[in-house]
Amino acid sequence: MAAKLGAELGVEFEAAIGRYMTVEIQGRANRIYFETAGQGIPLVCLHTAGADATQYRHLLNDAEITRNYQVIAFDLPWHGKSLPPVGYHLEDYNLTTDLYLDTVMAVCQALKLEQPVIMGCSMGGRIVLQLALSRGAELGAVIGLEGADHQEPWYDTEWLHRPDVHGGEISAALVSGLVAPQSPDEFRWETLWGYLQGGPGVFKGDLHFYRVDSDYRDRVGDIDTNQCPVYLMTGEYDFSCTPEDTLRTAARIDGAQATIMEGLGHFPMCEDPAQFRRYILPVLDQIRGKT
Secondary structure, eight states: OHHHHHHHHTOOOOSOEEEEEEEEETTEEEEEEEEEEEOSEEEEEEOOTTOOGGGGHHHHTOHHHHTTEEEEEEOOTTSTTSOOOTTGGGSOOOOOHHHHHHHHHHHHHHTTOSSOEEEEETHHHHHHHHHHHHHGGGOSEEEEETOOSOOOOOSOGGGGSOTTSOHHHHHHHHHHTTSOTTSOHHHHHHHHHHHHTOOTTHHHHHHHHHHTSOOOTTTGGGOOTTTSOEEEEEETTOSSSOHHHHHHHHHHSTTOEEEEETTOOSOHHHHOHHHHHHHHHHHHHHHHHHO
């Protein structure tokens, strides 16, 4: 119907459909925005710190992927089109492992997803390790993009939330060097836009999880990849989660598969979608073959 209407109006409608839902997370109601396209195996996509699910728009519109996967990308509370919970003005936002894990599983349960594949990037690439460890029986697989069990911080988060500094511009400046040098200019600036428009203190609050509450070096070795397969994929130009970080993590997880992606940086799915799909399609095919 949408395609017919689009043709009549001379407009090209995308395949993705956006909706809102209210989900209870740790006893609080959260209004969450998500987009979905396709059918088949649920593929839940987690955006990077300080950004939103727009990063996955290219996957949502990839007919080869959506032929076999129901792609679902949602904005975490406080991000994008998802509101913070009521009373947010009385608190500082600090993401923790427990809050992040409960949020992902609450979304999956609200949508009644069975054995979803969870794919996250950066901080999303780290939380999938804890998901595989603690909720692996409920998942089909996890894919960690730019994910590792720990990284040493290389940035000062105090600059990210100050009254004399534009938080969005400093956030975008901080991550701009993480985009691979040959990534198309169009997509480089599309990626940075997600940071330029971020809410005050949100990137800093996400990095509380990344810096303070997610050192998984002592636990990833307990992940059972027979129960929940683990795929780690990192761009060769990523100096935040380096290829060495990812390979070290994969070596600690019996059965994990690691891939270093040529020509990509820290935001593979949005900085260079064509290059990324060369790497993600075989992984998705492999997962589908096991289900």
